[in-house]
Amino acid sequence: MPKPYVSAIAEQFGNWQNHIMLMLVDAATLYYRAFHAVPASLVDAAGRPNNAIRGFVDGLRILRDAVRPDTIVACWDEDWRPQWRVDLLPSYKAQRAAQGDETPEALAPQVPVIADICRALGIPVVGAPAMEADDVAAALAFEAREAVAVVSGDRDLTQLVDDAAGRRLLYLGTGIGKHTVYDEALVRATYGVGPQQYADLACLRGDPSDGIPGATGIGAKTAALYLNVFGDLEGVLAAAAHATPPISKAKAEVLLGQSEVLRATQQVVTLRPASVSIPSTPAQPDTAAALAAEFGWQSALQRWQA
Ligand code: MN
Ligand code: MN
Secondary structure: OOOOHHHHHHHHHHHOOOOOOOEEEEEHHHHHHHHHHOOOOOOOOOOOOOOOOOHHHHHHHHHHHHHHOOOOEEEEEOOOHHHHHHOOOOOOOHHHHOOOOOOOOOOHHHHHHHHHHHHHHOEEOOOOOOOOOOHHHHHHHHHOOOEEEEEEEEEEHHHHOOOOOOOOEEEEEEOOOEEEEHHHHHHHHHHHHOOOOOOHHHHHHOEEHHOOOOOOOHHHHHHHHHHHOOOOOOHHHHHOOOOOOOOOHHHHHHHHHHHHHHHHHHHHHHOOOOOOOOOOOOOOHHHHHHHHHHOHHHHHHHHHHO
C-alpha cells in the first residue's frame, strides 16, 4: 500500500492532537478489508491463501505509522453475533448468519494466524466470551485516561466519539485509503445527532446490514429530528404518548406500537463494555520470524520492522 495513505491519515490526526495513547483496532474490519483488497491468488509455500495475513500486517503498519500511538490493541470478535443480542432481537445479523458469509472459507484459517501474529508483534489481542469487538473497544475506550483512536469500519463505534475525553473514530471505508476521522462535529454533520444519540438513531432509523428493523416509516432525517427535540429514545417515546409535535399522530401510533421492540433494539445497538484488561504482550521477534516463514509474509514483516 502506497505511502500517501500514511500521510493522509497522519495529517488528520496531527490536526487533532499530537499524541495518541491508545489505538484500538477492530481486527475483523482490518482482516476483512485485507481479504477483499489483496488478491486471493496469494499463497504461502504450502499453497495456503495468505492474502488476509499480508494485507492485515501492512494495514496495521500503515495505521501505526500514521497515528503513532503508544499502544495498539487488537480488539477481537470472540462472538460476532452474541446470543444475548439475538435473544433481545432475533433479526440481529440474521441475514448474514443465514448467508453464512461471515467468515469466507479462505479467510477462516487465516484468522487465528493473524491473532498469533499480533501477539508476536507485541500487540495484545483482547476479546471476551459472548462479546463483539465493539464491546471490547468500548470497555478499553471508556477506561482510557488519554487520547484514543478507535479504528473500525463498523459505524456502531460512532458511539465512542468524545471530544472532551479525546476519543475519535478512524472509520475505514472499503479500503484503508478511504478513511474518515470522526470527531463530534463530524458525527453531528453526518448523522444529525451527537455520538451519545447514535444508538438511539440507529434504533429508530434501522440498520438493515445488521438486521435492525427501525420504526416503520421513520427514516434517518425524522429520527434525527425527534432525537434533537426530545433527547433520546425514552424522550421520543414519552412525547409520542401525547403526539407532541413534531411527532404526528400517525408516527406517534407507530412509535407506541413498536416501543417494546425499539427498547430491545436499543439494548442490542448500545455498546456494552466487556469485562477485559490488556494483557502484557512483549514483542517476540523470533516467533514473528518463524510465523513469517511458515505463512509467507516475510516482506510484510520487513516493512513492519523497517
Ligand atoms: Mn463489529
Ligand atoms: Mn457492530
